[in-house]
Amino acid sequence: xxxxxxxxxxxxxxxxxxxxxxxxxxxxxxxxxxxxxxxxxxxxxxxxxxxxxxxxxxxxxxxxxxxxxxxxxxxxxxxxxxxxxxxxxxxxxxxxxxxxxxxxxxxxxxxxxxxxxxxxxxxxxxxxxxxxxxxxxxxxxxxxxxxxxxxxxxxxxxxxxxxxxxxxxxxxxxxxxxxxxxxxxxxxxxxxxxxxxxxxxxxxxxxxxxxxxxxxxxxxxxxxxxxxxxxxxxxxxxxxxxxxxxxxxxxxxxxxxxxxxxxxxxxxxxxxxxxxxxxxxxxxxxxxxxxxxxxxxxxxxxxxxxxxxxxxxxxxxxx
Amino acid sequence: xxxxxxxxxxxxxxxxxxxxxxxxxxxxxxxxxxxxxxxxxxxxxxxxxxxxxxxxxxxxxxxxxxxxxxxxxxxxxxxxxxxxxxxxxxxxxxxxxxxxxxxxxxxxxxxxxxxxxxxxxxxxxxxxxxxxxxxxxxxxxxxxxxxxxxxxxxxxxxxxxxxxxxxxxxxxxxxxxxxxxxxxxxxxxxxxxxxxxxxxxxxxxxxxxxxxxxxxxxxxxxxxxxxxxxxxxxxxxxxxxxxxxxxxxxxxxxxxxxxxxxxxxxxxxxxxxxxxxxxxxxxxxxxxxxxxxxxxxxxxxxxxxxxxxxxxxxxxxxx
Numbered sequence: 001x002x003x004x005x006x007x008x009x010x011x012x013x014x015x016x017x018x019x020x021x022x023x024x025x026x027x028x029x030x031x032x033x034x035x036x037x038x039x040x041x042x043x044x045x046x047x048x049x050x051x052x053x054x055x056x057x058x059x060x061x062x063x064x065x066x067x068x069x070x071x072x073x074x075x076x077x078x079x080x081x082x083x084x085x086x087x088x089x090x091x092x093x094x095x096x097x098x099x100x101x102x103x104x105x106x107x108x109x110x111x112x113x114x115x116x117x118x119x120x121x122x123x124x125x126x127x128x129x130x131x132x133x134x135x136x137x138x139x140x141x142x143x144x145x146x147x148x149x150x151x152x153x154x155x156x157x158x159x160x161x162x163x164x165x166x167x168x169x170x171x172x173x174x175x176x177x178x179x180x181x182x183x184x185x186x187x188x189x190x191x192x193x194x195x196x197x198x199x200x201x202x203x204x205x206x207x208x209x210x211x212x213x214x215x216x217x218x219x220x221x222x223x224x225x226x227x228x229x230x231x232x233x234x235x236x237x238x239x240x241x242x243x244x245x246x247x248x249x250x251x252x253x254x255x256x257x258x259x260x261x262x263x264x265x266x267x268x269x270x271x272x273x274x275x276x277x278x279x280x281x282x283x284x285x286x287x288x289x290x291x292x293x294x295x296x297x298x299x300x301x302x303x304x305x306x307x308x309x310x311x312x313x314x315x316x317x318x319x
Numbered sequence: 320x321x322x323x324x325x326x327x328x329x330x331x332x333x334x335x336x337x338x339x340x341x342x343x344x345x346x347x348x349x350x351x352x353x354x355x356x357x358x359x360x361x362x363x364x365x366x367x368x369x370x371x372x373x374x375x376x377x378x379x380x381x382x383x384x385x386x387x388x389x390x391x392x393x394x395x396x397x398x399x400x401x402x403x404x405x406x407x408x409x410x411x412x413x414x415x416x417x418x419x420x421x422x423x424x425x426x427x428x429x430x431x432x433x434x435x436x437x438x439x440x441x442x443x444x445x446x447x448x449x450x451x452x453x454x455x456x457x458x459x460x461x462x463x464x465x466x467x468x469x470x471x472x473x474x475x476x477x478x479x480x481x482x483x484x485x486x487x488x489x490x491x492x493x494x495x496x497x498x499x500x501x502x503x504x505x506x507x508x509x510x511x512x513x514x515x516x517x518x519x520x521x522x523x524x525x526x527x528x529x530x531x532x533x534x535x536x537x538x539x540x541x542x543x544x545x546x547x548x549x550x551x552x553x554x555x556x557x558x559x560x561x562x563x564x565x566x567x568x569x570x571x572x573x574x575x576x577x578x579x580x581x582x583x584x585x586x587x588x589x590x591x592x593x594x595x596x597x598x599x600x601x602x603x604x605x606x607x608x609x610x611x612x613x614x615x616x617x618x619x620x621x622x623x624x625x626x627x628x629x630x631x632x633x634x635x636x637x638x
Contacts, residue, residue: 177494177496191610198614199598210556210620238560279494288339292510295517296520297519
């Protein structure tokens with residue numbers, strides 16, 4: 001089953017807010033439905049957002065009078081992952097040629113994602129397998145697995161490819177507060193793949209690294225600046241600091257569409273700040289005294305000098 | 320109101336598992352009741368554990384036939400904070416002189432805690448006030464406030480002393496997964512003191528530091544090794560890495576009883592591993608797929624070279 005797919009005239013997604021307790025698919029037939037799904041993280045993960053942007057413009061072409069305006073709404077649904085805008089723009093460029101051409105381009109983006117992910121995952125697995133002998137224990141953060149993409153995954157795709165080769169050991173996954181994508185989704189994917197894994201709170205990740213439990217950190221990315229600074233889910237930066245201190249590789253696995261040559265460095269990237277409720281409530285129950293304010297950065301910036309290698313479907317960028 | 324106190328022949332505590340929703344005091348009249356309170360974190364915080372150990376031996380002397388055996392049980396209730404053993408041993412040394420002498424010693428430990436905390440807090444405030452001009456914004460982790468002690472607090476005591484001098488700006492507090500001492504208790508104490516504050520998820524702390532929102536990190540400690548390595552609540556180490564990278568002071572505020580000269584360095588300290596349920600459940604509700612395993616380190620080790628200064632009631636140890 002694909003995380004996001006196209007069916008004749010609408011989008012079908014697995015609703016990731018319901019995992020791991022239920023596997024619910026949802027049909028998105030209008031642009032507002034898609035925008036809501038993106039904002040609520042029912043569809044999430046940079047590669048999947050790229051596909052959502054592309055399919056969204058096809059949906060806009062078929063269902064609205066002004067697809068260019070609708071595309072602008074989709075583009076603005078989340079600000080940090082560059083893939084969303086990239087997917088929108090790629091299909092928007094075909095729209096003057098006609099609606100069928102736009103739909104074909106959107107489906108091409110969808111199918112490409114599967115192929116590109118598989119390619120970059122194999123390249124990442126090659127890189128690690130050549131440098132770490134025996135079974136490789138890895139640390140990952142958030143979810144950069146099949147559910148963040150269409151299929152296969154980026155960071156988790158690298159681990160999956162190592163697993164297929166019999167070269168993967170144990171995986172440590174951060175829970176990824178506030179929305180627990182690691183606890184809910186990454187553990188679920190790892191279990192489905194039969195990969196041994198252990199869940200830790202985010203703040204324990206640097207100790208897992210310092211204590212020598214893993215050979216490498218492998219994460220995805222939401223945007224990579226021209227200088228190699230990496231924006232990824234909040235909590236990635238502390239792992240990079242800990243990996244540098246421990247002298248183990250810190251690997252970023254992401255498609256080329258995540259690389260934003262127009263952005264010079266991490267300081268130029270708008271970091272999404274999400275609602276305070278995500279932090280001060282848990283499943284609707286307050287966890288802090290009434291009136292407590294929270295700052296909810298959705299992403300952080302890992303400076304390029306802490307990144308050992310960025311692996312895409314086309315290349316390995318070593319710092 | 321004191322977090323922990325002595326009343327004629329028993330201990331009274333504020334049950335910290337019930338905060339911030341309820342302020343419930345509990346009477347502990349037997350050693351098993353005390354051991355359960357310590358294990359469940361109803362009484363927590365290194366200085367408060369020192370007092371609990373001391374009062375516990377007084378309780379054992381009054382309520383058991385074999386106070387030495389009972390003292391050993393209290394001593395073993397939690398392994399990482401050295402203060403617990405220190406409090407037990409201090410009163411145990413007076414027991415051969417008679418029960419009244421043991422009770423007087425226990426009460427002395429209790430009263431000393433208030434005075435020592437106030438002294439170290441003022442010293443920490445002096446240190447920061449001399450180095451950071453204007454109002455000081457600070458980051459803290461877990462709870463090293465009045466509720467971790469008898470009164471006043473260590474790390475939060477430093478901030479409280481700065482606040483009294485009109486030199487404190489904004490405080491950023493980590494939620495402190497898995498048990499949320501920061502979200503539940505630190506925010507509550509800061510609000511009570513009228514200190515402006517913002518809650519963040521633990522993994523956002525390093526970004527708060529990298530983004531220049533704070534001038535210093537101020538934390539407590541559960542044990543300090545002879546070489547200056549600091550053991551404190553899980554999540555402290557990433558803040559120290561981020562503070563070093565940002566070039567801001569990382570300050571540890573703790574009483575001398577936390578310094579363990581018998582332990583050469585952090586690697587020799589037993590790190591408590593708590594139950595998996597604390598990570599995989601939230602308020603009894605599973606947050607991860609059934610069968611998910613977790614590793615729940617309660618503490619981490621911050622190497623001495625990342626610690627700018629350790630402030631006690633007697634001295635400032637600068638690295």
